[in-house]
Amino acid sequence: MVSVSKNERSKYLTDVVIIRLSLIFLLVFYHSFAIYSGNWSSPFFFPLDIPVYYWLSVCSHGFRLEAMTFISGLLLGYTVKRYPERMSFNGCVIKKIKRILLPCILFSAIYFFIFSEANMTWYESVYEIMIGCGHLWYLPMVFWCFVLIFIIETYTTTSVKVLLSITFLLSLLPLQGFLPLRLGYTINFFIYFYIGYLIMKHDVTEKIKISAFYCVLGILIYFLIGILLKEWIMELNPSSLMMHGIQILLMRASHLTGALAMILAFYGISNFAYVSGYIAKHPRFIKLSGYCYGVYIYQQFILLLLYFHTNMPIILGPVALPWVACIITICLSLLMCHLTLKTRLGKFLIG
Template sequence: MEKKHYLMDVVLMRLVLITVLILYHAMCIHTGAWKPPIEGFQQIVVYDWIGMLPINFFLEAMVLISGSLLGYKLLLKPESLTFNICVVKKAKRLLLPCFLFSILYYIMFLDTNISLFCIVLHIVNGCGHLWFLPMIFWCFVITYLIAKFIPSRSELQSLLLVIFALMAIYNPLSSLPAGLGSVGNFLFYFYAGYLLKLGHLKLPIANSRNIIIATSTFFVMFLVYMIIRQEIHPTDIISKAAKMLSMNIAHMMMCITAIFTIYTTANKPCVIRYLTDRPQLITISGYCYGVYIYQQFILKLLYYRTPMLMLVNKWLLPWIAFVIALVVSLLLCHLTLRTRWGRYLIG
C-alpha cells in the first residue's frame, strides 16, 4: 500500500508540473526568456506574469520528485546504494539523452559557425532546456556520496539542508560547466525530497489552514518578486546584489510554499483513489521525461520556423502553441516508446 501511495503522489505531481512547464515555455516569447520571434514583436504584459508564475516553482518541484524517488528506492532496498545504480545508471539515463538531443537542438536552433570547442561546450552543458539533465545527474551523484560516506545523523542532515538552502539563495558554483553551475540552485530541493521520503524530514500538517497560508504566501511573494523584477533598476554593484538576493529569497519562499501545497494535495487519500482508478493517467505520467525533452523543440519550431505568428491572433498564439506542444509531445513519446532505442533513451 505504501508503494502504491507513493507512486500516486508522483503521478499527480508529474502531470501538474509537465503541464505548467509547457505553459511556461509557450509564454517565453513574452517573458523575455526567448528572443522575439519576429522584428517588432509586441510582448503582452499579462502573459509575462502568467509565464513567470510557473517558473517560480515547477523546476524545483521536479527536482524534489527525483530526490524523493532516490530516497524511496533506498528505503525499500538499502543495497541499491551502489556506484553502479546511483551514478552509472543515472549517467546513461540522463547524460546520454542530454548529449544526443543537444546535438540535434544545436543543429536546429543555434549558431554552427562558432568554434568546435564552443559547440562541444554548449552540448556538454545541455543546449536549451536540456541543461536540466546534467544538473539533476550531479544532484544524484552528490546525494549518493553523502549517503555513502557521511553518517546519517539528524544534526548532520539538518546542517547540510541549511547549507544547501543558503546555496539556493546565493549559488557560489554558478560559473562551473557541465551542469555543475546549476547544482547550487537545486540541491536543496533534491536533498529535501530525499530526506522527506526516508522519513527524516517532516512537513507541517496538511490541513486547510496550512494550505491556505502556503498558497497566500506564494501569491504575496510572487507579487513582491514581480515588483522587484520590473520596477527596481539598480545602477551600482551593491544595489544589484541586493536586488538579486531579494528576488532569490522571494523565489525560495514561493518554491517551498508551492511544493508544500502540491505535495500534500497529491498525498490526500481521495486524490490517490482517483488516480488509482485511472490507469491511463499513470501511463501518461510515465511520458513526462520524454515530454520534457520534446516540448521545447516543438515550440521553437512553431515560433521560429513556421508562419504561425502571422496566421494566429497574438492573444491566442501561446495557448494554441501550448496545446499543440502538449499533444504532439505526448504522441511523439508514445511512438518513441514503441521502439527499443526509444525505451532506452526516454523510457
C-alpha cells in the same frame, strides 16, 4: 530487503503521478507563454505587450523546475529506503549516466544542429552539447544532484541539519554562470532534491502532509506575494555594489521560499484523499506520467519549430498563438513519446 505493501506502493505512485502530470503541463504552458515574458525572443516583428500573458508566464515558472527536482529526490529516497544497496556508485552514478547523460547528449546534439546560430569552434560546440543545449541543461544539473547525494551518504558524517543549512545558504548564491558543467545550477537546485530525498528516506510524509484546504490556499497566496515581491525587487536600481548584492540575495530568498511553499502545497494536494483516490482508480494517468520524461525532451523542439519555423504566429496572431501552440505541443509530444517507446532505443532513451 524491506517489503512494500500494494496499498503503500499505490498511494506513493499517486503522489508522484499527480505532481508529475501537473508539472509537465506547466512546463509546456510556461514555454508557450515564454515569448511574452522576455525569456524567449518574439516570433513577431513587433514587441509583445500583453500583461496578462506576462504574468501567466512568470507565475507558471516560479516553482516548476524546483518541484521537478524535488520529485527526483523523492524517488531516490523511496528507492534507497526499500533497497539500501542502490545507494552505490553504480546506482547513483553509472546508471544515471545511462539514464540522464546519454539521452541529454543525443538530444542536445540534435537541438544544437537545428537551432544553434552561434559561431563556435568545434570544441566549444562539443562542450555546449555535453552540458545540454536549450532546455536540456536541466539533465546534467540533476545528474550532479545524484552524485552529490552519493558523496554525502557515503563519505560524510555531518548531521542532516548542518547539511540542510549549508545547502540552503548555497542556494542563495548566484553561481549558475560561474561554475562549469552546470555545477552552479546544481548548487542552486540541490536544496529541493535533498529535501525530497530526506522526506521519503526518513518517512516524514505524514508529518508534513497538508489536509486543510485553507492551508493550501494560504500557501498559494504566499507564493503569489513572493512573485510580486521578486518582480518589485528586480526593478530597483541599487546605488552600490553592496546594495546590488543585497538585492540579489533578497530576490533569491523570495524565490526559494516561494518555490518551497508551492512544492509543499502540491505535495499536500497530491495527498488529498479524493485526489489520490481518483488517480488510483484511473490507471491511464499512471501511464501518462510515464511519458513525462519524453514530453520534457520533445516539447521545446516542437514549440521552437512552431514559433520560429512556421507561419503559425502570423496566422493566429499574438492573442491566440500560445493557447493553440500549447495544445498542439502537448498532443504532438505525447504522440512522439508513444511512438518512441515502441522502439528498443526509445525505451532506453526515455523509458
